[in-house]
Structures are given as structure tokens and as C-alpha cells.
Amino acid sequence: MNNQHLKRNLQKAPKDHSERIVRIIAYIFLTFLCLLVLLPCFNVISEAISPGADVLGGNIFFWPTGFQLDNILYILTGTAFLRSMLNSLIVTVCGTLISVLTTIGTAYPLSRPDFRGRTVITFLYVFSMIFFGGIIPAYMVVKTLGLINTYAGIILPFAIVQFNMFMMKNYFEGLPTEVIESACVDGAGDLKIVCAIVCPMSKPVIATITLLYAVGYWNNYFHAMLYTTSTDMQTLQVYLKNLIANIQDTLAESAGSSFYSQNLTADGLTAAAVTMSIIPIILLYPFIARYLVSGITIGSVKG
16 A cells, blocks of 8 residues: 555656646736836836936936826826816726616527527628728718717717627626516516516626726727717816827927926826826726626637
């Protein structure tokens, strides 16, 4: 018995050793990827709060050389940053709410096998996901409906994303049919079933879809630029693009204002605006992150 136990340990030792080496390599690789993502962020934040002389001299790397808030204060008080952020918040909150409700209202009936026309409607969604009419027809529709320079013009064309709808539909199809059938026997209608049974059982995928829509609306630049021409209606991403493109003009305007400071630089102002713009989405992410992987994994089991 002792000889067999010793032989089993000797056979297991090389395997444990190789697994340890693979694990160490994986940790090193993942650490490298994390640094690759985080170090540029540290550089931007450092440029936003470091003294202007060090920023101009190119002395900022991944850690600030000092601390000052002149760039951030000027971005908040001397530019249209707050108005643009308010526009983005309105578009993101209202758009996400509309999109999630629309996606649930579409995915649930398409997940029911007794829904008439299910195959045809599903095919139309797949067809529209593959083939797109083009930018010009989409712009003409929005303009004809009078939605240029409105929140509706930025939100309604993207009220539902086919990929998100199919993810939620696949998740609904995996729910226990016995629970839904028993609710039908008890006389519950479709609306009550969705609100009282389906949605509480689908929190992971709903949280995932909510995060995907929120990030999509928040980061949307091209369509917000396309459907808005007024400065008062520009979203944060459009504001950042205009700020970077006209940073020298912004810097010249600051020289003649009461907010002028020697710490104000072109790179510092740009870094301050970018730093401030990522705060809301970072604050939102931890509340939904725990549902993200499970929602995508479970929602993609069926196809």
C-alpha cells in the first residue's frame, strides 16, 4: 500500500509542477494586460492634475508631479462641459430605460413557442441586423420626423439592438416553463407574468442588457454628432471631440478670462475633460458588473 501511494504521488508531482508554471505564466500575462490598460489612464489623470510647466515639459508619465485643479475647474466652469454631460445623462438614462422596456417587450413574446408569426418576426430582426439601409436614409427619416436637435432623435433610432434582444430572448427561453404555465392556469395575464415572474427570474440578463445599453448611449458619438447641430444639444462625446479639435482656441479664450492660470495647458485641459467624462460610467459599473459575465454566458446558451 505504501509503495502504491508513493508511486501515485510521484506521478502527480510533475502534473502539479506544470500546472503551477502555467498559472504563473497566466498571472504574468494578465498583469501585463492590466498594466497596458491602466497605465494610459494614470497618464491622463496625472496630466490633468499636474502643474502646467511639467505638462508642457513632457515630464508626466504615470504619476503626477504635483497637485492642482485649475484644468478641472476651468473645464467645469469655463466651458460647456456640464451642459454636455447633462445631455449625455438625459440620453443615457432615458434611452436605457426605453431600450430595456422595448427589448423585454419584444423578447418575451418571441420566446414563447405559441406566439403566432414568431418565425417571420425573428427573421425580420435577423435580416435588419445583417442589412442596414444606410446613413443617408436614416438621417432623412429623422429629419422628416422633426427629430433633429432633440433627445428623441438621439434615442429612438436605437431603441432596440437586435443582439441584445436575441440575448434576452434566449435567456427567456431557458426559464422553467412550468412556472409560467402554472401562472397561466391561475389566471395571470402576460403583463403580470412578465412583471411578477419573468423579470425577477431574469435579473442577470436584464442587468447585462442595461449595462450594454447604458455604455452604448454614453459612448455614442457619431449619431449624436449627426443628429445634433446646436451647441446646447451636443452630448459629452461630441463636446470632447470639439474640444480636442479646437483646444488652442479654448486655451486662448481662457487667457482673457478670470479663470486664467499658468497651469492651464492644451494637454492638461484635454486630460481634465477626459478624466471628468469617465467618472459617471465608472460609478455605474460596480453595481452591475457582477451580473455581466453570468448574463452573457447564460443568455448565449441557446441559438
